[in-house]
Amino acid sequence: MKRILLVEDDPNLGLLLQDYLQLKGKFDVVLCTDGEEGLRAFSKQEFDLCILDVMMPKKDGFTLGKEIRKINQDVPIIFATAKAMMEDKASAYDLGGDDYITKPFRIEELLLRINALLKRVAVKEQVDPGPAQTQFQIGDYTFDYTTQLIHFNGFQQKLSTKEAELLRLLCLKKNAVLTREEALLSIWHDDNYFNGRSMDVFLSKLRKYLRDDPKVEILNVHGKGYKLLVN
Numbered sequence: 001m002k003r004i005l006l007v008e009d010d011p012n013l014g015l016l017l018q019d020y021l022q023l024k025g026k027f028d029v030v031l032c033t034d035g036e037e038g039l040r041a042f043s044k045q046e047f048d049l050c051i052l053d054v055m056m057p058k059k060d061g062f063t064l065g066k067e068i069r070k071i072n073q074d075v076p077i078i079f080a081t082a083k084a085m086m087e088d089k090a091s092a093y094d095l096g097g098d099d100y101i102t103k104p105f106r107i108e109e110l111l112l113r114i115n116a117l118l119k120r121v122a123v124k125e126q127v128d129p130g131p132a133q134t135q136f137q138i139g140d141y142t143f144d145y146t147t148q149l150i151h152f153n154g155f156q157q158k159l160s161t162k163e164a165e166l167l168r169l170l171c172l173k174k175n176a177v178l179t180r181e182e183a184l185l186s187i188w189h190d191d192n193y194f195n196g197r198s199m200d201v202f203l204s205k206l207r208k209y210l211r212d213d214p215k216v217e218i219l220n221v222h223g224k225g226y227k228l229l230v231n
Helices: 011-024 035-044 061-071 086-094 107-127 161-172 180-187 193-209
Strands: 003-007 028-032 049-053 077-081 099-102 135-138 141-144 149-152 155-158 177-179 216-221 225-230
Touching: 003 011, 003 035, 011 028, 011 107, 028 035, 035 049, 035 061, 049 061, 049 107, 061 077, 061 086, 077 107, 086 099, 086 193, 099 107, 135 161, 141 161, 161 180, 161 193, 161 225, 177 180, 180 193, 180 225, 193 216
Parallel strands: 003 028, 003 049, 049 077, 077 099
Antiparallel strands: 135 141, 141 149, 149 155, 177 225, 216 225
16 A cells, blocks of 8 residues: 555545545555644654645645655655646646645545656656765766765756756766656656646756856757757
């Protein structure tokens, strides 16, 4: 049975979601009512997926998601919130979120998203069992995937989780084409329009981080994807 961490400060909504997901989804759902309680629960148990409310007392959902990512880079995270601004959605994905659902929402839709996300994760695990290589040389840069750091001439740049995952894929296909669909499915588990726009933002940031070495370039390959070119 898949175990889900549900962190929701509205007790009525939390219990409703817990009951529905346990009854209809056949999940083991652990309900916490604030971010600190949620972090304690995540530290003590293994979870297959997390659903985090964003606006909570003691520790907000974005902060909790960031701390969960320090413990586990792979567990799927769905942010659930009434905040619908594009900047909030971008923050959710930048912090390592895999999906974002805006309140109010139908519980049936949440269950569909959970099942789709768990299915994509299962497929990803079959084709990509995990990063065997974690250290990469990119021209004069050294990239450590585990610490999410780029080192260059005594300086270091910390990457977000999504930036690190994207750079890792580019490194694994250095001087070859990384298709756009491959990157989206591997990192976001979905190739929809919004995720594509988010990836474009992360690519722009990676180009900025790597701009001081003229031998290194991230190219757009029209109609196909991207290429990390190292001369």
